[in-house]
Amino acid sequence: MLKRxxxxxxxxxxxxxxxxxxxxxxxxxxxxxxxxxKGLFAPYQAFxxxxxxxxxxxxxxEISLVTTFVSVLIGFLTAYVVSRTPGRLKSLxxxxxxxxxxxxxxxxxxxWLIILGKNGILNNFxxxxxxxxxxxxxxxxxxxxxxxxxxLFVPLMILTLVGVLENIPDDLxxxxxxxxxxxxxxxRQVIFPLAVPGIIVGAVLxxxxxxxxxxxxxxxxxxxxMVMGTLMYQRAMVAFDWVGxxxxxxIMVVVTVVVVLLMTRVARxxxxxxx
Amino acid sequence: MTTRLNPSLxxxxxxxYIFLMGPLIIVLGASVSDTSYLTFPPQGFTLHWFERIFExxxxxxxxxxxxxxxxxxxxxxxxxxxxxxxxxxxxxxxxPSWLSTLFVLPxxxxxxxxxxxLLRSVAVEYQTPIFATxxxxxxxxxxxxxxxxxxxxxxxxxxxxxxxxISLGSRPLKTFFTIVLPNVRSGVIAAFILAFITSINxxxxxxxxxxxxxxxxxxxxxxxxxxxxxxxxxxxxxxLMLLTVAVMAVVERTLGLTFLAx
Numbered sequence: 001m002l003k004r005x006x007x008x009x010x011x012x013x014x015x016x017x018x019x020x021x022x023x024x025x026x027x028x029x030x031x032x033x034x035x036x037x038k039g040l041f042a043p044y045q046a047f048x049x050x051x052x053x054x055x056x057x058x059x060x061x062e063i064s065l066v067t068t069f070v071s072v073l074i075g076f077l078t079a080y081v082v083s084r085t086p087g088r089l090k091s092l093x094x095x096x097x098x099x100x101x102x103x104x105x106x107x108x109x110x111x112w113l114i115i116l117g118k119n120g121i122l123n124n125f126x127x128x129x130x131x132x133x134x135x136x137x138x139x140x141x142x143x144x145x146x147x148x149x150x151x152l153f154v155p156l157m158i159l160t161l162v163g164v165l166e167n168i169p170d171d172l173x174x175x176x177x178x179x180x181x182x183x184x185x186x187x188r189q190v191i192f193p194l195a196v197p198g199i200i201v202g203a204v205l206x207x208x209x210x211x212x213x214x215x216x217x218x219x220x221x222x223x224x225x226m227v228m229g230t231l232m233y234q235r236a237m238v239a240f241d242w243v244g245x246x247x248x249x250x251i252m253v254v255v256t257v258v259v260v261l262l263m264t265r266v267a268r269x270x271x272x273x274x275x
Numbered sequence: 276m277t278t279r280l281n282p283s284l285x286x287x288x289x290x291x292y293i294f295l296m297g298p299l300i301i302v303l304g305a306s307v308s309d310t311s312y313l314t315f316p317p318q319g320f321t322l323h324w325f326e327r328i329f330e331x332x333x334x335x336x337x338x339x340x341x342x343x344x345x346x347x348x349x350x351x352x353x354x355x356x357x358x359x360x361x362x363x364x365x366x367x368x369x370x371p372s373w374l375s376t377l378f379v380l381p382x383x384x385x386x387x388x389x390x391x392x393l394l395r396s397v398a399v400e401y402q403t404p405i406f407a408t409x410x411x412x413x414x415x416x417x418x419x420x421x422x423x424x425x426x427x428x429x430x431x432x433x434x435x436x437x438x439x440x441i442s443l444g445s446r447p448l449k450t451f452f453t454i455v456l457p458n459v460r461s462g463v464i465a466a467f468i469l470a471f472i473t474s475i476n477x478x479x480x481x482x483x484x485x486x487x488x489x490x491x492x493x494x495x496x497x498x499x500x501x502x503x504x505x506x507x508x509x510x511x512x513x514x515l516m517l518l519t520v521a522v523m524a525v526v527e528r529t530l531g532l533t534f535l536a537x
Contacts, residue, residue, distance in 0.1 A: 004370070007369045007370045008362075008370070010358035011363065013355035017411075018415065018418070022389060022392075023380070024396065026384055074287075077284060078287070078288050081287075082288070084280055096295065099520075100295050100299065103299065104476030104515055105476060105493075107302065107516065110500065110512055111299060111302045112298060114301055114313050114315065114509070117504075121301060124314075154294075211385075215493070215497065229479070232391065236394070242395065246395070249388040
């Protein structure tokens with residue numbers, strides 16, 4: 001009894017902070033969308049009735065899915081090499097992945113603004129080697145957003161997977177080889193299945209991160225490539241349409257929660273280590 | 276004996292690392308270019324753009340605000356996060372299991388949603404001061420790092436040492452500061468660093484909570500880029516990268532670089 005009291009006492013300040021300033025406000029935002037005088041689901045009907053808003057939702061899903069797929073692919077292959085690199089070089093490669101991760105989203109997105117801009121480095125380079133006379137407009141396209149997001153999330157994916165792949169013992173890989181499996185077969189049948197839970201954890205982080213991002217699509221996509229995050233900001237802070245913004249917030253929360261729950265369930269089922 | 280790697284995989288890894296480092300090197304180059312526009316490779320060499328940052332009131336003010344918020348939010352989060360992490364480990368059986376989930380909620384809830392909800396239900400509803408609301412938002416987003424990281428170090432702490440000290444007559448609070456806390460020192464340092472860097476770089480929560488007169492550096496950078504495309508932003512970015520280098524150096528000194536590999 002005394003112990004329970006002590007436990008609660010010590011965790012009360014943190015509990016209160018989260019409940020008062022996160023759980024209640026976020027719940028209030030979501031509940032407010034159902035209290036509209038026009039009807040229970042009116043804000044959602046309005047959202048899905050608008051072709052523009054629907055297109056924003058699909059674009060956000062598309063960008064997030066492509067970003068997740070590319071980041072997982074690149075991150076997995078790179079993490080595999082890093083995990084099998086000896087000693088000092090390995091820590092150097094890990095540091096080189098941590099450094100961008102700790103550098104802010106704004107800085108890393110801004111870097112791509114310099115590269116992809118109309119007078120940007122890539123265009124100047126292409127003009128100087130005579131590939132084109134006119135600069136390409138690479139900025140404010142779906143691809144500019146995706147490139148910058150992949151750039152954002154590959155380090156996260158590498159670091160998530162290096163730990164997982166390191167735990168696969170070398171003996172296991174050698175056993176597979178000595179039993180006659182080609183390196184490709186070992187990779188496909190031994191290494192990949194063992195890494196699946198880690199891949200899913202990473203993929204969830206990347207998907208939810210890109211689905212709810214603001215800075216990167218704002219800088220590299222602008223008005224023409226609006227996504228859920230930028231649309232929500234625009235509804236709330238420019239149009240002062242708070243119900244509209246709350247509706248977008250609620251959709252974001254639902255998508256994030258569904259993806260997290262679904263994927264953790266899938267991860268648990270696919271985990272070959274599970275008993 | 277280690278497994279041999281496929282050469283094409285090594286080539287890919289080299290390319291990935293060029294992709295990771297290249298843009299940051301370009302920003303570094305652009306920040307010292309003696310031109311009024313952003314260019315790479317830099318033309319000439321000047322540190323003028325770094326001086327410009329501090330000549331511009333908006334940047335000076337937001338740098339100070341960002342540092343204040345980061346230190347205060349991290350301090351507050353540690354202040355309430357350390358007891359919570361301690362309780363989660365020491366009284367695991369007595370506390371409900373959802374409590375540890377509650378403390379990671381700020382990571383699970385989309386940051387823009389949190390920022391907007393704080394604006395709606397707190398800042399506007401109760402007319403709270405901008406700085407205070409911003410501080411609450413930042414304390415929330417760094418709390419999970421504090422609780423999780425310190426919990427992880429406490430998990431390997433043998434609480435019977437603490438009981439031994441108490442049974443030998445040491446007062447509980449003194450025992451905590453002289454026995455428990457020194458044993459999780461590395462966890463506290465790691466939590467501090469992660470929290471600080473998360474707060475300094477935050478965009479999504481600050482976005483909704485900054486207002487007239489009070490803004491943070493990343494928000495100011497976003498606002499500046501919309502209007503100007505000059506090397507000042509590159510030099511501010513370099514400052515932030517230097518902060519990252521400093522943070523990594525601290526980690527290396529105190530915890531060793533193997534910590535980063537975890």
